[in-house]
Amino acid sequence: MNFEILATCPVTGARAGLLHTAHGTIETPVFMPVGTQATVKGVLQRDLAGELDARIILANTYHLFLRPGADLIKNLGGLHKFMSWDRAILTDSGGFQVFSLSDRCKISDEGVLFHSHLNGDAHLFTPQSTIDAQLAFGSDIAMVLDECPPYPVTHEVARAAMLRTVQWAGIGYSHYLEQEAPDTAVFPIVQGSMFEDLRAECALRLQELDAPGYAIGGLSVGEPREISLEIAAFTAGLLPCAKPRYAMGVGTPKELAEHVARGVDMMDCVMPSRNARNGYLFTGSGRVIIKQARYRDDQGPVDADCGCYTCRTFSRAYLRHLFQAGEMLFSTLATIHNLRHYLDRMRGLRAAILDGTFPAFLTTVQALPA
């Protein structure tokens, strides 16, 4: 993996770049659609590539490790082949899901022992085993195992989780270096909850690994959005300029711009796809809550400024009907739209950075409805 910065906004520090991977080049800043179980829910792979032009998607180590299993995916030729997606894939370490989804998880220096939320089976995730799983997937970007504390949390607990995260990053990264895996890049994750001293210590110590990119974890865990943004900005500022910075689990459409303005290059979030399925559609002029009676006979598209298949083809009235009738086509059409909205927003931000108009563009974006 190789990261090339093409332009940096002199006012904000926002960067436009190219991330070269074994599965294509990704224009940054980039939003990565979430494909938890080796599928972006409801969207055909060809629409993900064609309609949305997503260059990289995220998949989830915890889920895929449990089902269908890392060995199975490896034996079938890796995750790209398994899911017929020849563009880039980032996988998270599974740490976040172990803590949030599994039953009775028990943490130790060695790793985290947990029980599958699917069938109760016990599994141990270690810094090494989660790297092994991601190498079995053939991920372009893999994450080290981290401990992501809930919010709020005491400084003491946050510090212990941060130290464990640093320790595990070292173990996992060394384990990765011992393998022959030139097509997989591994990113450590900065933790430290909302404490700047902990974030700083974590960011500095992780840089000893000289990894090709760094993630900012522990965001979007229930904290106020302003604090989230402050911590992301603070942490981004501590990370090496020449390497991609990935804010995990971020964010709302407006937060995309705010994070880019603070030097973040990569983001992912279930919001566009999950909100889509729940009937919330993003537009340049605010959110469309499709179940509202006002859309009953609305012949217009969801967003007249959007070029997606959904907006080119269907009316709000039809989409409302599908939603009210509980038809799965609604989820597909809404997800296509929301993801296109996110990806187009990122493309707009990138274009503004490249042509030197980012500060003015940011002001415009900040003035949009939430």
Place this chain on the structure above:
Amino acid sequence: MNFEILATCPVTGARAGLLHTAHGTIETPVFMPVGTQATVKGVLQRDLAGELDARIILANTYHLFLRPGADLIKNLGGLHKFMSWDRAILTDSGGFQVFSLSDRCKISDEGVLFHSHLNGDAHLFTPQSTIDAQLAFGSDIAMVLDECPPYPVTHEVARAAMLRTVQWAGIGYSHYLEQEAPDTAVFPIVQGSMFEDLRAECALRLQELDAPGYAIGGLSVGEPREISLEIAAFTAGLLPCAKPRYAMGVGTPKELAEHVARGVDMMDCVMPSRNARNGYLFTGSGRVIIKQARYRDDQGPVDADCGCYTCRTFSRAYLRHLFQAGEMLFSTLATIHNLRHYLDRMRGLRAAILDGTFPAFLTTVQALPA
């Protein structure tokens, strides 16, 4: 609407034709995918037209009358525009669903009073009102209101329902003729349960209307499949040669061929789409029940002889994973495959009729697994 017969198999009576409608020409025999609520569940309209090349789909008057309403659809430019489908649409009369889905339905000479299964509201369907609803939709082919008795039923009850069906067909057809609706053709429906004398009487009396096509109703209501086929064959033989014959709610892949061999031109069934969602996939060598462990690491396509997107792109192992994970993408991919299988079967039958090899082709089809 205009029906043109291009070839008739001299041995079986199977016909290949062209059905010209205001929304394109349909090659018959034809299988019509079911789009109950103005969507073929899980399939994008562009894939329905492109990937499957469906020329006509079926939508449901009962469901669309209740939600979003016939007036709304009319005000939005009709059903084709509402659902962005510029090819042909056939709508059923709603009679079958009134009897099978609604609460507390009460039948009289005037029509059928029923309570919506959605909210309990009372509605009256009459032979006139169901024509009006379908004209509001702008259907290419509309059905008259019929009374479809359950199975088994006494001769007396079946006869009463048949006589009512004939009476309603007369009223509905006269009402239709009073409207200016040159782009909508109306088909009466032959009832009579499994009694040949009733089927014969119904078929003959309905021909007094000189309608442009006739449907065979009252099939697939729980009767043994052999009886169903016998009655369809018997009824088809009583209908005018020059007009399309539509067997409603038919059938399994093998039944398609059997009905075509008995002079049926049009069929519809929820089986390919519903079975798809339940993990049952049709292939030339039998059914694939995707949840089976044998497919866990099966790298082959569902059907190596199928050219659909699903078979061109994804393995059985991936599809099994999606199914086991409850991912909606499974339903979409499986529905695309099953519908393509049905439509390709019909295209194969048609080609054999046209090139004079239908009897041999039928023998081959009959030898296939169920």
